[in-house]
Amino acid sequence: MNVKQPDYGNWVPLKIIYVLGILSIIMICISIVGFGKFSFLMNLPVYILWILQILALAITLIVVAFLIYMLISRYLFSYNGGAVSSKILDYVLGHLQWDGSGKLLDIGCGSGAMTIKAAKKYQRAKFVGIDYWGIEWDYGEAQCRRNASLERVDDRIDFMRGDAAALPFEDEYFDAAVSNFVFHEVKSQKDKRLVVKEALRVVKKGGAFAFHDLFLDKNLYGDIDEFVEELKKENVSEIAVIKSEDEINIPRILKLPFMLGSIALIYGKK
Numbered sequence: 006m007n008v009k010q011p012d013y014g015n016w017v018p019l020k021i022i023y024v025l026g027i028l029s030i031i032m033i034c035i036s037i038v039g040f041g042k043f044s045f046l047m048n049l050p051v052y053i054l055w056i057l058q059i060l061a062l063a064i065t066l067i068v069v070a071f072l073i074y075m076l077i078s079r080y081l082f083s084y085n086g087g088a089v090s091s092k093i094l095d096y097v098l099g100h101l102q103w104d105g106s107g108k109l110l111d112i113g114c115g116s117g118a119m120t121i122k123a124a125k126k127y128q129r130a131k132f133v134g135i136d137y138w139g140i141e142w143d144y145g146e147a148q149c150r151r152n153a154s155l156e157r158v159d160d161r162i163d164f165m166r167g168d169a170a171a172l173p174f175e176d177e178y179f180d181a182a183v184s185n186f187v188f189h190e191v192k193s194q195k196d197k198r199l200v201v202k203e204a205l206r207v208v209k210k211g212g213a214f215a216f217h218d219l220f221l222d223k224n225l226y227g228d229i230d231e232f233v234e235e236l237k238k239e240n241v242s243e244i245a246v247i248k249s250e251d252e253i254n255i256p257r258i259l260k261l262p263f264m265l266g267s268i269a270l271i272y273g274k275k
């Protein structure tokens with residue numbers, strides 16, 4: 006019997022694997038053939054050909070190593086492999102101080118994974134998942150709807166297209182909001198602090214929020230403690246920040262700076 010399973014995709018999209026795979030093949034071919042065989046380079050001194058050959062080998066090693074790293078990361082994140090993504094989303098929802106009455110917004114919902122987890126956890130509530138579903142990711146609105154239907158929570162979730170930097174909701178529309186690894190991706194707003202404030206704008210006074218992102222990356226958010234103080238003064242009544250990679254038990258290989266090295270959770274009540 007062919008039982009349909011939800012498809013939550015992967016934080017390492019297949020297109021990255023394909024691009025790195027094709028690059029690896031090209032570089033391996035160039036390294037094996039050698040520069041001496043290219044007639045248009047024949048007039049160059051031998052030492053230049055050697056330098057080009059060594060350079061090609063070095064680039065090949067880097068590209069192949071990166072491909073292997075991305076393949077391992079994809080496996081670790083995947084729902085049928087290491088399930089790190091699922092663990093991270095459970096962690097975010099686990100810190101949401103919400104009793105499950107009213108409605109929750111998942112900002113940058115991707116494949117609907119966290120929206121659907123939330124709908125299964127809070128059985129009385131309604132949910133909205135919003136995303137702009139750009140070409141960088143293998144995610145889409147139809148995929149979210151299919152996943153919600155397979156998980157039998159589609160009657161309580163609405164998925165819609167929209168921009169996290171300008172949410173199409175009035176102030177204080179939601180009782181709770183969550184977001185995972187989205188704010189740093191938002192191209193339509195340079196200042197990522199403003200994307201966080203936009204998310205808080207749509208949460209009711211006393212409502213709950215849990216946002217997970219690369220909050221420890223100073224280039225994106227400046228000093229996180231200063232940012233949290235600023236939010237405390239202007240936007241929220243309770244807020245805490247946790248360096249989450251220490252708590253979630255993420256494999257070390259995923260903690261490199263360009264992967265999950267600067268993640269943190271900010272959560273509390275507005």
Ligand SMILES: C[S@@+](CC[C@H](N)C(=O)[O-])C[C@H]1O[C@@H](n2cnc3c(N)ncnc32)[C@H](O)[C@@H]1O
Nearest residue numbers: 113114115136137138139168169185187190191
């Ligand atoms: C790393 S994925 C995370 C997806 C999902 N939150 C999860 O944890 O599985 C980043 C998501 O942010 C979305 N995104 C990026 N920029 C956005 C924007 N300006 N507005 C809404 N969503 C955005 C992408 O489409 C993608 O689905």
